[in-house]
Amino acid sequence: MxxxxxxxxxxxxxxxxxxPTTELNYNSAFELLIAVVLSAQATDKGVNKATAKLFPVANTPEDILALGENGLKEYIKTIGLYNSKATHIITLCRQLLEKHGGQVPQTREELEALAGVGRKTANVILNTAFGQHTxxxxxxxxxxxxxxxxxxxxxxxxxxxxxxxxxxxxxxxxxxxxxxxxxxxxxxxxxxxxxxxxxxxxxxxxxxxxxxxxxxxxxxxxx
Incomplete structure (x- = not known):
């Protein structure tokens, strides 16, 4: 061609x-990161339904850690693979606090080092949250x-x-x-x-x- x-x-x-934008609902880079992690092998509609209840209660790493893994599962249990996703998200939140001051990093390497984040997810965050040409x-x-x-x-x-x-x-x-x-x-x-x-x-x-x-x-x- x-x-x-x-x-x-x-x-x-x-x-x-x-x-042309994502159909996931979010109001911050962190919310988008969580939504994209949840969207693996799930529909955007299903993720939005879960995060509509989760984000008003917990939309920062600190808030999600306060929920704990079992508490988080109650909000995302309608999403496929929710058990493993909850484990990844709890670890991810700890990593953000310990290594990035609670902020979502803006490089592919740092994003891919987070639990539950692969190249595809990293590229989505870089493009949609930070306007990079990925x-x-x-x-x-x-x-x-x-x-x-x-x-x-x-x-x-x-x-x-x-x-x-x-x-x-x-x-x-x-x-x-x-x-x-x-x-x-x-x-x-x-x-x-x-x-x-x-x-x-x-x-x-x-x-x-x-x-x-x-x-x-x-x-x-x-x-």
Whole structure:
């Protein structure tokens, strides 16, 4: 795929998604960090439901440590893997207090040293909380990058490196969320919604769908 086509793709995505941001609810870098840790193998909707009760009670490392691991579990028990996530979050909070004065660090290395934080989570925090030009490759981005031909790769790190190299500079800050939201609502896993896709004519996917998905067809038939 050539640079001109990539630029057009991101221009169209940016026009179609004027507010590309996370769908996790948060009011501070620490809240975002906790929400992202909780979001592993869970939906943003499910995480938001839990944090809507947790954050008014505990939204600092000190507050969460005061809850204790069992107390924290009561707030997040509706989320998958909540036992291990509670253990990670308690350890993470101790690390923030002991090593960072209770503040969320702003480097990938320091973030990845925290319990429950991998490269993807670190990149999300750097990009969303601190405005750094990082791209966290989740399942949506990996799928979109490979399907469209924007940045094909065999693994998430390869895709991340290619995106960092190929995404047009003016879109690099928002590329992470543009691709996630496009993958979540249009370029979905089982049956991509190609007929309603704003980049359908630019996408290099060989197996494009020709008709709206069942949900779209049903809605249209009722109107």
């Amino acid at each position: 050539n640079p001109k086509k990539r630029l057009e793709i991101f221009d169209r995505l940016a026009a179609a998604i004027p507010d 791209i966290a490759v989740d399942t949506h981005i990996f799928r979109v990058a490979n399907r469209t031909g924007i940045a094909p790769g065999k693994n998430v790190l390869e895709v991340e490196r290619k995106l960092e190299k190929f995404v047009p500079k003016k879109h690099i800050k928002d590329a992470h969320h543009l691709l996630i939201l496009h993958g979540r609502y249009t370029c979905i896993a089982r049956k991509p919604r190609c007929p309603s896709c704003v980049i359908e004519d630019l996408c290099e996917y060989r197996h494009k769908t020709k008709y709206q998905d069942d949900a779209a067809t049903e809605v249209k038939s009722r109107s």
